[in-house]
Amino acid sequence: MKTIENYIDGRFASPLSGVYLDNVEPATGAVYAQIPESDSADLERAVVAAEQALPAWRDTPLEQRADILLQLADAVAAASEELARAEAIDNGKPVAFARTVDCYRAAANIRFFANALTQFSSESHAMGATAINYTLRDPIGVVATISPWNLPLYLFTWKIAPALAAGNTVIAKPSEITPMTAYLFAQICQQVGLPKGVLNILHGRGQGIGQAMVEHPRIKAISFTGGTATGKHLAATAAPLFKKLSLELGGKNPALVFADCDLDKTVNQLVRAAFANQGQICLCASRIYVQREVYEPFKAAFVKAVKALQVGDPLLESTQQGALVSAAHRDKVLSYIELAKQEGGRVLCGGQQITMDGRCAQGFFVEPTVIEGLTINSRTNQEEIFGPVCTIEPFNDDAEALALANGTEYGLAASLWSQDVSRCHRLAKQLDFGIVWVNTWLMRDLRTPFGGMKASGVGREGGLEALRFFTEPKNVCIQYGDDS
Ligand code: TXE
DSSP states (O other): OEEOOEEETTEEEOOTTOOEEEEEETTTTEEEEEEEOOOHHHHHHHHHHHHHHHHHHHTSOHHHHHHHHHHHHHHHHHTHHHHHHHHHHHHOOOHHHIIIIIIHHHHHHHHHHHHHTTTOOOOEEEETTTEEEEEEEEEOSEEEEEOOSSSHHHHHHHHHHHHHHTTOEEEEEOOTTSOHHHHHHHHHHHHHTOOTTSEEEOOSOIIIIIHHHHHOTTOOEEEEESOHHHHHHHHHHHGGGTOEEEEEOOOOEEEEEOTTSOHHHHHHHHHHHHHGGGGOSTTOEEEEEEEHHHHHHHHHHHHHHHHTOOBOOTTSTTOSBOOOSOHHHHHHHHHHHHHHHHTTOEEEEOOSEEOOSGGGTTSOEEOOEEEESOOTTSHHHHSOOOSSEEEEEEEOSHHHHHHHHTOSSEESEEEEEOSOHHHHHHHHHHSOOSEEEESOSSOOOTTSOBOOEETTEESOBSHHHHHHHTEEEEEEEEESSOOO
């Protein structure tokens, strides 16, 4: 049995209460590690460590700060085999996906922000011959990041990298469901010599240590990725405390497939878009709308490709679909499939829990599932399922496609599949989504803003947006002479 520890002031630490939680391997259903159930006493130690580390980190020359972060990125890349295996065990995702997406992008995130911090410039505004304004962008101070279980290492680094790059010290909480790679990351920070107290990692439940972090008066900003209901609660807690808040929440993302698309490419890409990471990515396409002329051939090819997906042990290189992250999440996904049937949906493939042989007999596996025959107002098409389930429906024209796509409370990521460049530009402008992909999915340029509209979040992360979020702007206005 492995024991995960908190990372405070550059050292590993047991929770002061001595209480630990079970950590389950989703592919086997077995408890394989213990994680600290941290509380406000642990938090206080971490806040003090972060406060003490702040002046030196904030004032470290930019090139030096960038250098340390680049070393961290290199060390993550060098450890990516170990990290990918750990992520597959901890999360249930296929090891190949963990390697090429989570680990690769974790190193890329840190490298990007290490480089970006030396390029970040502040504004200056001249007022003719009268005065000049310039804006200082100082780090906020001690900030907190709270990340989810679906892309554990990737989203953990996505938040801490800009926070550290901007000169803040950080208290980070990974999801209690997938704590392992954050623990390994702490070991890497120690090896690399990240100054103590600059990054502190606390483990435990959202309603315990997570809530304490959001309420802590000396933590000035919170960057959160997770469920929309949790985000709503966080916003209500943080608003009266006047904290800076960035919320990356859920999605119910549409893919609009037009008759003039490259059908084979679109089928392949949308199988990936709907089922990557067992559908547990906030960006996954969960509603596929297909122009009526090509609906039947698209549906036939899509369902055939989904049925061919290899569900299996996450540790096998050949596995394309692993386990869902927890028994509770599996049950939630299965309950939505039942709901879809009650709402009149027809299951075209999948729909069942899978009992595997051997090592994975008690794991949390669900067949990749495609459902048709549901209206836009059905709960299945309105609520985030966050699993290997997508719906497919025909549409007649651009106007109907647009109304369907925009017809939920979410607005994270839409995709368009068409060779008509004018239509793509026109619809991209009219879609109420923070991200629109055209003939691609999950392609990311880290310089671009990332995030959603409507119930998908508040604020944007990525690139300069993230560095701006983690700084406090201060305008200095200097008059050239006196008024007389
Ligand atoms: O996420 P939570 P859950 C969606 C998805 C999923 C649903 C619930 O639909 O089924 O959310 O998942 C911490 N104060 N997404 O319950 O609870 C928690 O410990 C402070 C979408 O697992 O939102 C974890 O670290 N922190 C999503 C993080 O919040 C709190 C990714 C996310 O957990 C807290 C995950 C509190 N009161 C789920 N309560 C995406 N957008 O990518 C919880 N946390």
